Amino acid sequence: MPQPNIPDADFDLLDVPPAPAGHYAEQALLGALLLEPDRLKTLGILHPADFANAAHLAVFHAMTALTPPPPNVHTRKPVWLTAVLEHARPAARGLTASYLHQLASTCPEPAHAPAYAAIVRAGHARRTLTAHAEHLVHTAGDPMLEDQPTAALTAADTLAGVLDHLADRFPAHTSPLPRTPAPAHPVRDPDHEDVQDERLLLAALCAHPRPTEAARWLQPGDFLDPLHGRLFGCLLNVARRGDPIDPVTVLWEAQHQGLITPALPPAELLGMLTDGHGVATEHWAEVVLRRAMLARAHTTGLTVLAYTQDDTNTFHQLLAGTRRALADLAAVRARWHRATGPTLPRTTQSAGPAPPRAGPVPPRPTATTRAPR
Structure with a gap:
């Protein structure tokens, strides 16, 4: 499946901690593939970047880059384990043969590899949503950004695009909203x-x-x-x-x-x-309205973060909750675009869009014309 067209951001998913069960699912999956390399064909779409642990990423990348040995050779000689170790070690210098043996010994059942892969995918989806939600919070809360409204809405669009891409990797499933309480709209004392x-x-x-x-x-x-x-x-x-x-x-x-x-x-x-x-x-x-739109974008990011940081939420609950949060932002966004976008001339509807109302910013009235407090 092609990757979504997503702008580069200043975060690394390996910096986002995995959910507690995710680490053991990664170990179980890699152990299953070391024991029975043909299980690689049963995993569906799974990328090395889906792993939260850098060493696990390197091991899985090696597995996907190598050709598994014939079953009769695999059962008699450790050629598969040796090949994976040699291919992965340049990217994970602390990797040892004993750790690969540990992975194999901790796998409960190699036939369950597709289930372990689904857990790994879900963990990657959670970390991805977390990273993009943090980016939205930072963008909507940084007044030093040039054209902050556009930057915040672009971050929200990126989050929505990533969400759609992730949803395609999971079976369609209806789910209730997360039970996690959404954070309150931040109250800022007006200056x-x-x-x-x-x-x-x-x-x-x-x-x-x-x-x-x-x-x-x-x-x-x-x-x-x-x-x-x-x-x-x-x-x-x-x-x-x-x-x-x-x-x-x-x-x-x-x-x-x-x-x-x-x-x-x-x-x-x-x-x-x-x-x-x-x-x-x-x-x-x-x-x-500009302040209100940025505040809503900030709250949207905080809401998605609250959902992703609650490990009790399933991916489908994260999907439903994030879409609801983005819909709340879309309502304010629509009003912002009506306020700042082009308008049609009143005389005719066929003359095409008129230029935006942009022009010199009206000077802030002096103290003598301000309403008394």
């Missing part, structure tokens, strides 16, 4: 710039004649500050009712939603919703 960006957007939406169109990609959960998300929900409620939108009407809805408290008086809430005239609404909406 001053985050707070100001979100308040600036809320004020701009209140001043916008058609706020639901300007923020058609956003959801309340996209805001870092939960209060800002609830205020955004209040604005959407007013818009859905068809009522006029301005800071006072949104404040009225906020009162009905229980947002006005002694610790958060109406004057402070009103201040968050005013002075948004002239603000580039779509730009700041994209800023908020």
Whole structure:
């Protein structure tokens, strides 16, 4: 089977520890093949890289590169063991004949080699998903990357491609989701710039004649500050009712939603919703959505890691859980692409895609135009 077209990444699967039972399955498989080399034909698709142990990888590579001796020769002379040792030793210098004898002695039943091979494949699949999930977590959490959204989504695409490739190596099987609790969405305390960006957007939406169109990609959960998300929900409620939108009407809805408290008086809430005239609404909406998309990509990687690090999950459970996590990311990703991708001209649908809205980034308003905190 051809290998998937996957970009090189800065990780080595030999650095990912195997599940406890995987090591013994590798030993049992190699022992079976030392005892009965013809069992190589019964394993299905198995690659040397599927082994977690470097010495085991070298031994299996030697077995696949050599021609097994005839059965009558194999039963009388240790030519197979000697040939495997000589071929594997340059890649595994600590390998000894005594260890190969140990592998043969620890194999419970050579006829079970296909079952041992399936365990080895499953271990490789788990380690592969772990490595790519770690790469996604690192990419989505590294603000120093150039074009971080594209890098994070590329890492997610790579994870999805690897998942599909691995699934082809296993029989189709329906499975429930992993029982492992998914990690909570990381809560990051918004810094001053985050707070100001979100308040600036809320004020701009209140001043916008058609706020639901300007923020058609956003959801309340996209805001870092939960209060800002609830205020955004209040604005959407007013818009859905068809009522006029301005800071006072949104404040009225906020009162009905229980947002006005002694610790958060109406004057402070009103201040968050005013002075948004002239603000580039779509730009700041994209800023908020960009943070939400990267946060979801980060959570997706953490979720897959939690699944792969729980040894009680079968591969098919990992498959189902990873696909669910990627689907959650896809929902935010679709909104991100609608926000940043090309749009069709309003005058005709046959004129072809219009250029993206990319242009000079609107300057961040000065302190005098920011909404009061």
